[in-house]
Amino acid sequence: RPVTAALAGVAMSNETEYPGALDIAGYNYTESFYLPDHKKYPSRVIYGSENGHSFDAWKAVRDNPYIFGQFLWTGIDYLGEADSWPSRGFSAGLLDLGGFVKPRGYFRQSLWSDKPMAYIGTYPLVQDNEKTPSIDALPIWNYDANQTVRIVCYTNAAKALLELNGKQVGDIQDYNHQTGIIHWDIPYQAGKLEVIGLDKGNKKITRYAIQSSRQPDALTVCHVEKAIDKNKRLTQIIIQVVDENGVPVLLSDNEVTCHISGPAKLLGLEAGNITDMTDYTDNKQRVFKGRLIAYIQTSGEEGEIKVQFSSPWLKSTETIIQVANSDWTNLLDENLSQWHIYQSFENMEPNGKPVLSEDNTIPEPVGYDKNKRMCFL
Structure with missing residues (x-):
């Protein structure tokens, strides 16, 4: 099979026979060597084996058609390789430790996705001559009245327009091919801020909105599996701090306590804050950007799991998960290498086996209602 290696020091490697022994040569953080080395070694197959997240690294x-791709360091934040205390890990990922997409993840989506998308983030404008927009702008719209705020838009649309409370602010901006980011600098006014992506003919093709929030008021569950198979053993619950109108409060850092009853236990809590040194296995954790994910492990028994989340001064929330004894052996084709889901027992082959879904790629089933005779995700 072909052999590759990451050349951490390309200049030094070129003084040896090492690159020539490789089928594919990986270059670490040395985009400046792509063109000269392509000219000097035209038969060398080059790619970025470890690269930063900058737009220049992607350009x-x-x-350059002779560079077939790049590997980012890194895709997901991880524990270890920490900076100064209290950091507990490396935080340059597209996703944080909780698996939540970070702003730079949306920026990367704008570069790599063919599906129309847009995202807006904001930050205070410190100096009027700030030229390079950030790829780490959070979707927050809470500032002091008339404070100058930079609005950055990550999009793959040809242009974008910005609206504040339903009225256009600033000019329609063309996609910036130098930075990969559209931006506006505007005075803050509370309300709804929305960006609308336009194609070359000014047709609206995508949009993204953020909203000013009030004081934290309640906890709400925004993701949960309401029923799972007892053999699945692991499920996740995401909660969010919201204001009295249900708007997410991204600036909140309230401490949340999780209590579980029923055939399950709490494995841990994670909010994605790289500087939070709280024990993972504790049932208390501060939210980060207003949210938190709980990892729940079932005992393997049937029953009802009740999960409660509470925080001082906030309205609490709870959710119930049904754990069922699903006889998946009746649904499993022994000749298959993976689990499949079937829409109904009534949809059977003549040999008595259930009919598979068309693409055979649906994830493992997590529940079965014998009364309705339907699988559910």
């Missing part, structure tokens, strides 16, 4: 791939 070195996009604009």
